[in-house]
Amino acid sequence: MKLIVRHAPLFALFVACGDPPSDTGKVVAPDSPSVIVDTPKLAANWPGYYSDTLPCLDCPGLDTQLWIRSDSTFIRLQKRIGLDSIPEGIIGRWHVVNGLMTVGYTGDKPEFYRYTADGLLTVDEMGVADNSKQDWTIEKFADEIGDAIPRMRLIGTFTYWADSQSFQPCGAEFSWPCTGGMDLGEEEGEPIVRFNNADLQKAYKQAVKRSGDPWTVEAICTLGMGPAAEGDGADEYIFIEQLPRTIERCP
Incomplete structure (x- = not known):
């Protein structure tokens, strides 16, 4: 949006002593040219x-x-x-x-x-x-919130090596610690998420030739906090609930 600022006409009245001033004694300043002022852009608060x-x-x-x-x-x-x-x-x-x-x-x-x-x-x-x-x-x-990310279909590479599990989403420059399933409790005596970490490890061993090889898959998963690999803190994890299919490579 543009703001147009005008200087109002200035009138100077010079009064001489004695007789009333004539018309020639009135000096009128002409209108000043318009000045265009740009409003500042909205400061971006991206997160x-x-x-x-x-x-x-x-x-x-x-x-x-x-x-x-x-x-x-x-x-x-x-x-x-x-x-x-x-x-x-x-x-x-x-x-x-x-x-x-x-x-x-x-x-x-x-x-x-x-x-x-x-x-x-x-x-x-x-x-x-x-x-x-x-x-x-x-x-x-x-503004930025730290809630868990709900269920999604995510294509990426799962790797299992020496008790370390990670998942790197396609297009990402980094990986997350990863585990199979998430304890969401039970419904009528059955776990809400049937897929567990043993199922994930078994599927991986059947799909790759040797431990440590990357396995590209489509995963149905969530993103949330889990125990840190070291110490008493917490890390963000990818929790895999299903593995619908193997992918030849990242798109």
Whole structure:
């Protein structure tokens, strides 16, 4: 928004002693030229939790959840409304380039977002928004939150070596400690999550030739806190609940 500032006309009245002044004694300053002042841009506070429904070509909408973390990591979940039961997840690093935030797989062309008062507006690499009437804004609901990330489909590489288990999502530069299953209690005497760590290790040994080999899979999993490998603290874990399929390689 532009603010137009005008200087009001200045009137100087010179009064001489004696007779009333004539018209020639009045000096009127002309209008000053308009001065255009740019309002400052909204300071970007990127970290936070964002959620909204984005336009979708083959479905009523794309249910989108996005966690932007202060450690430069992001988690994005997207589900096609009416088609997907579990959202597809990607995990990676976000960056700021020329005032725009980028997220996406490492090596692929990222998606670009501009920070607004409402949240994140999807734009192109030049910062230009789509000129259609569709709403491409992902609303911001909170600053950074540390809640567990809900169930998602996540493609990545699982590795098991010398009692150490890790999962590296495709496109991510790092890996998480990983375990099979998560103790969510029981329902009518049966565990809510039937898949456990023994099942995960068994499936891994059947899929690879030797321990330590990477195994690329699609996992249905959650992201939450678990016991630290060393000390009494806690680390963030990927908890695998199902392994629907083996993937030849990361996309």
